[in-house]
Amino acid sequence: MISEEKNQKIRVLYLDDEENNLRSFMAAFRREYDVHTANTSEKAFEIVKSVKPHVIFSDQRMPVTTGVEFFNAIRQIFPEPVRILVTGYTDVNDIIDAINKGHIHRYITKPWSEPEIKVAIDNAYDLYSTRKALDKKVEELEKSNHELSRFIYSASHDLRAPVASALGLMRVARHEVTDPTAIEYFDKLEYTTKELDTFVSNIIDYYKNSKQKEVMEELSFENIMDDVLEIVKSHLGSANTMIDTEIKQENKFKGDPYRVKIILSQLISNAVKFKKEDQESARISVRITADLDEARVEVEDNGVGILKEHMHKVFQIFFKSNDSRSGSGIGLYIVKEALDKMGGSIAVDSKPGDGTLFSIKIPNRL
Template identity: 30%
Template sequence: MQKPLKILVLEDVQDDVGLIERELRKGGLTFETTRVDSKQGFIEALRQYEADIILSDHSLPQFNSFEALKLCRRSGVRIPFILVTGSVSEEFAVTCLKEGADDYVLKSNLIRLPNAIVNSLKQKELENERKKSDEAIREQNEELVKINRELDSFVYSVSHNLRAPLMSVLGLLNLARLQEGKEEMNQYFQMMEQSIQKLDNTLKEILDYSRNARKDVDVQQVDIRDIVNDSIKRLLYMEGSEKITKTIDIIEQSPLYSDAYRLLVIFNNLLSNSIKYRDPQKEENFIHFYITIEKQLLTIRVQDNGIGIPSHFLPKVFNMFYRATERSEGAGLGLYIVRETVQKLGGKVDVHSEYGIGTTFEIEIPNKLPGDINV
């Protein structure tokens, strides 16, 4: 063993502890022991000693090994527990094992104790490895179920969202061929342009989704103001953009290290959402970006006074292909992509909204400063 084995001994007779230690040394074990002889002492040792194994006598004043074992399991301690006691019946030994003891050794046969300890530790290690393997398999299965579910939904929705604009363009072209007036032609061309833009937006969302799912996180020092301004410029000519006042407040306490592309995707989708769902009944439409950069954390709050989201829709707004309003003309991927992108960066996103008042998105993303980068 690379380091001394830490053994917690529950025993009220010091001489018996000496006999145990002598047999363990004869068995070639390197160890250190801590002895307790009361319930309170045992509880404190469980919290503070960080033992590798517990050796317990069965009967102590006002306390016994069964109670000790239950205390172990309730406190979450999962180290081997071996009963070291006087002569017992076969029925008692079976009961000990049923209660959860890993082994039992008679004090009259301590020569068996070193092997019992080594075997129990190996068995516990194998059990822990199996649990880790089972957990990994469970997580992989959950991920596969998620991927398959989203893929089915993705194929259905994308096929619909790609074909509908194409069929619309095809129909408009056929109508345009039958028209001779210039005014009617321009109207049809405008409608075709809108359909093509819808198709283009859907394709962009598919590309963002695919890149986020498959591309590794690329951490570099980034200028968050440049990213927000870039997003605003990209959507400058989106319908309704000119009617929204956009403000940026940045508190920069530290340089920011993150993935510039993914941050741009987040801002593009949130800004596009605010523009799309602005409230034309209000005198002024606005979107505020509140950004704080700390040594460990990037905090983003995007607030608008748009139409808002009814409370019963809020739990679903980050779902793939979900549309919370009839005004939605996209594929329903925007907020899903925001959540997936934030999670890819190791962060979390939340939304607060009141119908008719506005919506606020709150995002927290780790700041991957040099030395902390782990991607």
């Protein structure tokens, strides 16, 4: 068997205080493997350092250190090589202990046979390269995870700023431009830019929910609602929407403010978006009751409602109804995910043409 690195032979080190054993080991395997031998643990250490073997065999019974002791020392500094102990039938308890603690991979009884050692080397190398490949994969995943985080961070900071500026410019233009054709274009531009803004916010919310650890804080639903309305209203711009809020919180409530805000702003934005075509303004009511057990949140609108056959799909990622306002289809998915992380639940009730009611429960973690 050939090592995968640059088509080199598998590197094997054998440590034994008896020169005869070393010589016969060398003679038996030198053609097939890159064999190194050492008669003291100091020499073995030097070889491990310079040669970086894939597999190390060590005799158990040696005058200064035992094989188990040697392996125990070497694995602290060089954990990668696969360690195999060569031993007689004595010292069984020591060996079992060493295997159980993971200090050695396996043992081979003396006197060893050539085929037995060959199989041991090849299996050990398999293990070595699988571990290596796994380490590499983990490293790659960590890197791409890190890059993804960086990307999302950039998206939230660098992408949202120009979008906000574009929306601001349109806001100014609305006051200064009088030409009806131009106004019509600005309306369309604003609509499209808001879609972009929502999508950027959704990506950020999705990321925050999936990556951020749960934060436990005492929550005031009044304050949370203020923040949420600030966000929702800046998305709305000039759209005509009435949002009634009713908050009853008599006890302390502990929960994750980030996720509660994500849930509320997603649901309210959703309700704003799906008003009926002929409706002048959307009417949304948000009712929150928080007690010692949980917070019950209801977000109700009088919009288009959800078709019965779509009801069970609305929380799926990338689900879109035929409605052109559906957007990216991640809003409600994020809501569901955030609730799952907090141990909460959501139910939906809707009549097409009448409106939709989302009922949420968030446990109080006080």
